[in-house]
Amino acid sequence: MTAYDTRAANGAGESATLAAFASEFDLDAVPADIVARTEDLFVDWVGSALAGKGVAPVETIAAFAKSMGPADGPCETLIDRGRTSPLFAAMVNAASSHVAEQDDVHNASVFHPAAVVFPAALAVAQASGASGKEFLAASIAGYEVGIRVGEFLGRSHYKTFHTTGTAGAFAAAAAAGRLLGLTPAQMNHAFGSAGTQAAGLWEFLRDGADSKPLHTAKAAANGLTAAYLARDGFTGATRILEGAQGLAAGMSSDADPRRLVDRLGSRFAIAETSFKFHASCRHTHPAADALLKAMTEQKLAMADIASVTAFVHQGAIDVLGPVVTPKSVHQAKFSMGTTLGLIAAHGRAGMTEFDEMFDRADVADFRARVTMVLDPEVDGAYPARWIGKVRIVTREGRTVDARVDEPKGDPGNTLSRDEIEAKVIGLARFSNAADPAEMTKLMPRLWAIGELNRLGPLLAAG
C-alpha cells in the first residue's frame, strides 16, 4: 500500500486522495523511464498540435479565441505562433491537437491525454515562468489523474460521453493546478469546479459534426479555469467524482471509485499510453506493422509482392470492409489495401503519404491485391491485444508469413525517439505549420524541455 492507498482506506474521499497525489507527489521520486516517457509524449504532442493548422473547425475556434481574447500575452498558440492569455492558448492548442487523430491514447480508459494535458500545462507554465521540471511534473499529474478518472467512469460513461472531454477537464485541472502550486485542498476544489463543468456527448458522430476538437478545447480551458479559480480561493465540491450528486451519479452506471486511487505513486499510468503511428484507422495498424516487418526482414520491394492476406478481427472487417475504392483521403484511411499499399510503396502511412499518394496508380494496384480474412486467434485476442498477421505471396511464388503481437506505438512496441521525430516533422510539414528544417533544428530543444529553468515559447518566431 502506498501512502495514498492508506489515506483512502482511512476514509478520505477518492477525489480528495487523487487531488492530494496530484498536488504532492515528488518528481524526484518518479522513475527516470517515466520521466523520459513523458518527454516522448510531449514531443509527440507537439506534432499533433501543429497538425491541426488549417483544419476548418480548429481555425474557427482559433478565430473565436482571437476575437474574444487579448491581443497579446505570455502564452503561445502553436498553429499560428500567436500570443495570448493562458485560457485561450490552452483552448486553441487543445483544439488543434485532437483533429488529425494522431494524438496519443490510453487504451483502458479510452482517453486521449496529450490533447488536454499538454495544452493546459504549457499555457500555465509559459504564464508562470515555470521550469521544465515543473512542466513535466504537471504533465504527469495530468495523465495520472485523467486516466484514472476515465477508468473510474467506465464503459457505461463512454457509451454516451466522450471521455476525453469529461475526464479531460480533470486532467487539465491537475496539470494547471500543479503548476499553480495548489495545496491538496485547493486541488480538490479545482477538481470540484472542473467536474461541474465536465461535458462532451458522442451525438455529434451521427452528423459528422465538428464537436470533437471543441471537446478537447473546452476540457483544457475549463480545467485551467478551475485551477486558477481554486488558487484564488474559489471552492468546489469535495467529492465531485464519487459523491451522491457528483459526476458518476449523473453520468455513469458502472463507476468504481477504487480506480481513482489505484496504486497512486507506484503505478504510473502514463507509461501505459500508446502513440498513434500510422495516420489510418487503428484497425489497419496491426497488419501494416506485420507487412512492414516482413518487407524489412525479407528485403522485399513493392514490386516483389503479388498479394497480401491480412488476418484480422471481426471489427476490422466491419469497419474497413465496406471501403473498396476510396474516394477521399479521409476514406482512404479506412482502406486496408490503401494503407498496406502506402507501407509497401513508402514504408510509411503518414499524413503526407495519404495526402499525396492514396490514389496513385501503384498504390491503387496494390490495394486490389490485398484481402482481409477473419482469423480466430486475432479475433479472440481482441480488444485486449491487437495482433497483426499477414501472408505475402511474392511474384516469384514464395509465401512469407509475418506477425506482430503489439501494434507499433503500444507500450510494448513503442516508438523510438527517431520515429517520434520523423512523425512530428511529417505532421508539421503536412499542415504547413513548420518546415522540416525548422522542426529538425527545434527537436533538441523539445527533447531537453526538462532542463529549462524557465519555459518560453516553443517555436522561434513570435
Next chain:
Amino acid sequence: MTAYDTRAANGAGESATLAAFASEFDLDAVPADIVARTEDLFVDWVGSALAGKGVAPVETIAAFAKSMGPADGPCETLIDRGRTSPLFAAMVNAASSHVAEQDDVHNASVFHPAAVVFPAALAVAQASGASGKEFLAASIAGYEVGIRVGEFLGRSHYKTFHTTGTAGAFAAAAAAGRLLGLTPAQMNHAFGSAGTQAAGLWEFLRDGADSKPLHTAKAAANGLTAAYLARDGFTGATRILEGAQGLAAGMSSDADPRRLVDRLGSRFAIAETSFKFHASCRHTHPAADALLKAMTEQKLAMADIASVTAFVHQGAIDVLGPVVTPKSVHQAKFSMGTTLGLIAAHGRAGMTEFDEMFDRADVADFRARVTMVLDPEVDGAYPARWIGKVRIVTREGRTVDARVDEPKGDPGNTLSRDEIEAKVIGLARFSNAADPAEMTKLMPRLWAIGELNRLGPLLAAG
C-alpha cells in the same frame, strides 16, 4: 397546431424545430403583454446582476475574466462598469446574477432564465450594435428555449444536475444566436455545440461550495461561444437534445421530446416566470405575503401584534424548522420568524432589511412570537400552488386571518413596475453597485430599452 407543431409532426427533429422557432419567430407577432413582461424581467435582472458585486465567488470569477480577457471591448460588466469582449461580459454578468438568489425562476422547469439569458443577450447586443427590439426578441428566444429544454430534461435530470447550468447553455445560445442572425440550421448547430458543453452538478451543495455562480457564468459563456462558432460555420449535432447519444440519453431518464416543441409560437413560457420578491427562502414567502396583506388591510403596526401563526406545508417545516435563533444574515433568511418580523417592522424583507436588522431587538422579539403549524390545505396544494395563510392575534385580543393564493412574484400575483424598481434600486444599493439617485435616474432608460436603435452601455460611467 402552429407551424412548428406541424413541422415536428412531419418528422423534423425536436432540436431542429425548436432552433427554427428561435431563429425565425417574428417579434411583431408576439403579444404586447409578452413584450412588456420581457421588459419587466429585464429590469428585474439588472437588480440581480448588480446585487452580485462584492460577493467573493463572483469577484473571483470577475478577476479571472480580467486576467484572461482583453483590457477593453464593446461589452459591459455591470458590477464594476468594466469593458471587455462578449465572452467575458456574459460570463461575469451571469455569475453576478445568480448569487443573491433574487433572480427570476420558472417553476415547471425549475430553471432560472434571467441569469443566463440576459447576460448573453446584452453582451452580443452591445457588441453587434443591435436595436432594443432585437435585444427583446433575443431574450424571448432564450426564455422560450431554455424553459422548454428544462421541462424536457425533467425531474430525473434535476436530481443530479443544476438545470440552470445545462438548459442554460441552450437558452444563452438561442439568445446570442438570434442576435447574430443565425439561420435555423445554424441555430441548431449552435444548440449542438451548446449541448455538448452543457454541465452543472448539484454535488457542491453538500459542501456549500461556490459552484452555483460558476454554472450560470459558464452556461452563458458556453452558449454564447456556441452561437459565435455556428455563425462562423462550425457544425454541431443536429439532434443534441433527443438523439441516441444526446443530452437526454446521457443525463435524464424521463425526458419527453414533446415538451421541446410545446405550442411554439402560441404559448409564451416567458409569461409563466416568477419574480423573487422577498430576499428570504422561498418557503417563507406565502406567509410573509399573507402577513403583509393583513397588516395593510387592517392597518396594523408591528406593535399591535401579539403573535402570528403561519399555516404551512411540510417542506417549510423541514427547511425552516431547525432555525430558532439565526446567527447570520444567511441563516436568518431561513427563519420564518425573522422574515415575518422584518415584514412587520418595515413592510419589506429585502437584502437591505436582512443585512441591517435581522437581529435587531424588535425583530428578534417578534421572531419569538411566530409559530409554524402544518396545514392540510396548504400542504395538499404544494408544490403546484404555494398558498399563504396566517392568523394574527393582536395585543387587543383580536384575531385576524389572512390568506394569499399565489405568493408575490408568481404570474398571478406579479410585481408592479414600481415594485420592480424598488427591488432593483434596493439591490443596487445593498451591494454598493449604484446609489439610489443614479438608479432612479437610470430607470426610464431601462424600461425603454425596446425603443433604442442601438444598445450601448446600461450604466453611465464607462
